[in-house]
Amino acid sequence: MSEGDATSWLGCWEGYRVETIQRRGDERPGIWIYLGRKPCAVMICDGCGGTADRVHDIEVREVRDLPILDAETWLSVPRRRVLCPCCGPRLERLEWLDRHARITRRLAESVVRLCHVLPVKQVAAFFGLHWHTVKGLDKRALLDALDPVDFTGVEMLAMDEFAIQRGHRYATVVIEPHTRRVLWVGRERSREGVRPFFDLLGEEGCRRIKAVAMDMNAAYANEVRDRCPRAEIVYDLFHVIAKYGHDVIDRVRVDEANRLRDDKKARKVVKTARWLLLRNRDNVKRPQDIVRLDELLAANQTLMTVYVMKDDLKQLWRQSSTEAAKAAWQAWWDKALGSGIAPLVRFARKLEPYLHGIIASASWRLNTSVLEGINNRIKVIKRMAYGYRDDAYFFLKIRAAFPGLPR
Numbered sequence: 001m002s003e004g005d006a007t008s009w010l011g012c013w014e015g016y017r018v019e020t021i022q023r024r025g026d027e028r029p030g031i032w033i034y035l036g037r038k039p040c041a042v043m044i045c046d047g048c049g050g051t052a053d054r055v056h057d058i059e060v061r062e063v064r065d066l067p068i069l070d071a072e073t074w075l076s077v078p079r080r081r082v083l084c085p086c087c088g089p090r091l092e093r094l095e096w097l098d099r100h101a102r103i104t105r106r107l108a109e110s111v112v113r114l115c116h117v118l119p120v121k122q123v124a125a126f127f128g129l130h131w132h133t134v135k136g137l138d139k140r141a142l143l144d145a146l147d148p149v150d151f152t153g154v155e156m157l158a159m160d161e162f163a164i165q166r167g168h169r170y171a172t173v174v175i176e177p178h179t180r181r182v183l184w185v186g187r188e189r190s191r192e193g194v195r196p197f198f199d200l201l202g203e204e205g206c207r208r209i210k211a212v213a214m215d216m217n218a219a220y221a222n223e224v225r226d227r228c229p230r231a232e233i234v235y236d237l238f239h240v241i242a243k244y245g246h247d248v249i250d251r252v253r254v255d256e257a258n259r260l261r262d263d264k265k266a267r268k269v270v271k272t273a274r275w276l277l278l279r280n281r282d283n284v285k286r287p288q289d290i291v292r293l294d295e296l297l298a299a300n301q302t303l304m305t306v307y308v309m310k311d312d313l314k315q316l317w318r319q320s321s322t323e324a325a326k327a328a329w330q331a332w333w334d335k336a337l338g339s340g341i342a343p344l345v346r347f348a349r350k351l352e353p354y355l356h357g358i359i360a361s362a363s364w365r366l367n368t369s370v371l372e373g374i375n376n377r378i379k380v381i382k383r384m385a386y387g388y389r390d391d392a393y394f395f396l397k398i399r400a401a402f403p404g405l406p407r
């Protein structure tokens with residue numbers, strides 16, 4: 001095989017030719033390819049992109065390339081600094097090798113592609129590279145692909161939190177609901193924590209926002225009201241019902257179990273029915289569980305009331321207009337106060353200040369259910385890597401996993 005054929009088959013290192021090839025090592029074999037500069041190659045300045053006809057100096061650099069068969073591949077590259085008429089001494093521009101890089105561009109691209117499906121540690125072991133090298137390549141590629149964020153046409157948002165560490169350490173994720181694109185991820189769930197997102201969105205982008213779906217986090221709501229004057233806040237059904245289950249159904253179940261302490265059999269039935277009561281009736285699949293639920297509700301009027309009131313509360317998010325939603329709320333409010341059940345009355349009074357965000361769901365069909373699925377995927381991303389030391393890198397990985405649907 002001629003030198004030209006070897007260059008063509010092995011690498012196509014533009015501007016260079018293969019001079020010699022050596023194989024070294026037994027336990028960890030390596031192939032060393034010594035390249036020489038083609039005499040007729042045009043030299044391009046890496047600064048201005050102009051041509052240069054003089055060489056300032058030459059330094060031989062050892063560079064990693066994609067492995068050949070079972071062996072790591074090393075290139076010995078005479079790296080030139082040209083004497084540019086405009087820039088002075090500058091590195092020669094090479095399409096296959098970035099400035100000051102110790103690995104070729106195609107090896108870097110292969111590393112990044114594998115990082116899409118494997119943790120950094122496994123990718124580093126596969127290519128025989130340092131962990132920090134692989135992480136740096138992946139992070140740089142993510143930054144180039146994802147930043148700056150394109151907020152063009154974004155008019156609706158959904159915000160939610162997810163646990164990032166033990167000890168009640170949380171982060172906030174913001175998405176565009178209709179495209180399911182993650183726009184931003186940041187530490188904390190406070191006003192100060194989410195403020196950088198609105199700074200990034202800009203004054204014009206904030207004015208464009210029409211509605212924001214969220215849970216009943218006062219910090220989120222206050223920041224949205226302050227920064228997005230035209231936006232309506234829409235409180236999510238899932239979070240309100242989850243809070244109802246904890247504050248009302250669970251509390252009533254415990255109170256009823258305590259009231260039945262002298263009747264051990266009846267107390268056990270109520271005590272062990274927690275998940276059955278918290279689950280939606282449509283999600284109770286086993287016939288024996290349906291029978292058990294019906295018998296429990298028929299035997300305990302208080303549990304029956306709070307269980308039915310949960311379904312009535314859900315109807316507030318299914319109204320066709322704000323007027324219908326207000327009427328449904330008034331009917332639910334009257335029944336809640338008239339029930340005389342203390343946990344239900346307390347919950348109704350706590351919920352009343354959030355009424356505007358519940359009523360808004362009739363105008364804006366928004367929720368954070370998509371975010372719940374995203375949060376589950378985030379857990380998988382974190383678990384695959386056994387956690388992340390670098391928040392910025394972790395948040396980039398999340399954004400890359402949810403690029404969004406076409407508009």
